[in-house]
Amino acid sequence: MTAKNIQDFEVVPFYFSSDSTDPHDLFIKEHKVRKFDIKKPPGKTLFVLNVPPYVTVEALKDVFASAGKVQSVTFQCDDSDDTNELFGFKTAFVVFTKRPSLLRALKLERLTLPNPHNILLGMSKWIHEYNSTVYNHDKLNEEVNIYIKQHEKEEEEKKLAEKEVDDEGWTVVTKKGRNPGLSRKESVENKLIQKNKIKSKKKELKNFYTFQLKEQKMNNIIALRKSFQESKEKVNLMKKMRNFKPF
Structure with a gap:
C-alpha cells in the first residue's frame, strides 16, 4: 500500500491492532517554522494531525518507534503527559533523536498500535466506562459504618464535656454553645455577684x-x-x- 499525499501531508493508515481491518488516517509531515522552539527542534520533529483522543503519549511513542528512537511526544496546547482526559482529535509533535528516523517515519506506509496498550473501542469501551461509574456496595457500606461510628463517638464526647460532677456528687450543668462558661456552683455564683457589684459601683x-x-x-x-x-x-x-x- 502506498501512502497518499494531501496538501504536503502524508496520509498514513493507523491500525489499532495487528488484526484490525478498518484503519484510521493520520496526516504527517516535517515540522518547519521560522521561530525556533527547543521542544520542537528543526530537522527532527514530525507534525501529526488527526490523532484519536484515546491515544496517549506513550502509545504514540511506540507507534513511531518502528522508524527510530523517539525522544519526546507532546500534544498541542497541553505540555503534560496526562492526555487521557482530553476529548476530540488531537495534534501531536513527535521528536526523534536523529534526523534519519524522521525521514523513515515520512516513508511509512502504515502504523500499528502495539498490543500492550489495549485501547478499548466501541461496545467494550462503553461497557468499561459504565462499570467504572458504578460504586462498589461493599466499600460504600464500610465507609458509611466508619462514618456513623465516628459520629457517635463525637456525640458522646460532647455530652461528657457538657456535664461536670461537684464534690458532693451532684451533676452540674454548664453553659452550652461555642464558648462554654464556668459551672454554676455556689462559690462561683458568689464571686460573679461580688464582681458585678464592684463593676456597677465603678460605673455609677x-x-x-x-x-x-x-x-x-x-x-x-x-x-x-x-x-x-x-x-x-x-x-x-x-x-x-x-x-x-x-x-
Missing part, C-alpha cells in the same frame, strides 16, 4: 442627673437643720447649768 455616676442634684441639696439642708437644732439645745443646757444671775 454621682450628681450627673437633675434628680441627683436635688436630692443632694435636700440632704444638705436636713443635715444643717439637724446640726443647728443640736447646737441650740446644747446652748440652752449650758445656760441652765451655769445658773447665771446678773442682778
Whole structure:
C-alpha cells in the first residue's frame, strides 16, 4: 500500500491492532517554522494531525518507534503527559533523536498500535466506562459504618464535656454553645455577684442627673437643720447649768 499525499501531508493508515481491518488516517509531515522552539527542534520533529483522543503519549511513542528512537511526544496546547482526559482529535509533535528516523517515519506506509496498550473501542469501551461509574456496595457500606461510628463517638464526647460532677456528687450543668462558661456552683455564683457589684459601683455616676442634684441639696439642708437644732439645745443646757444671775 502506498501512502497518499494531501496538501504536503502524508496520509498514513493507523491500525489499532495487528488484526484490525478498518484503519484510521493520520496526516504527517516535517515540522518547519521560522521561530525556533527547543521542544520542537528543526530537522527532527514530525507534525501529526488527526490523532484519536484515546491515544496517549506513550502509545504514540511506540507507534513511531518502528522508524527510530523517539525522544519526546507532546500534544498541542497541553505540555503534560496526562492526555487521557482530553476529548476530540488531537495534534501531536513527535521528536526523534536523529534526523534519519524522521525521514523513515515520512516513508511509512502504515502504523500499528502495539498490543500492550489495549485501547478499548466501541461496545467494550462503553461497557468499561459504565462499570467504572458504578460504586462498589461493599466499600460504600464500610465507609458509611466508619462514618456513623465516628459520629457517635463525637456525640458522646460532647455530652461528657457538657456535664461536670461537684464534690458532693451532684451533676452540674454548664453553659452550652461555642464558648462554654464556668459551672454554676455556689462559690462561683458568689464571686460573679461580688464582681458585678464592684463593676456597677465603678460605673455609677454621682450628681450627673437633675434628680441627683436635688436630692443632694435636700440632704444638705436636713443635715444643717439637724446640726443647728443640736447646737441650740446644747446652748440652752449650758445656760441652765451655769445658773447665771446678773442682778
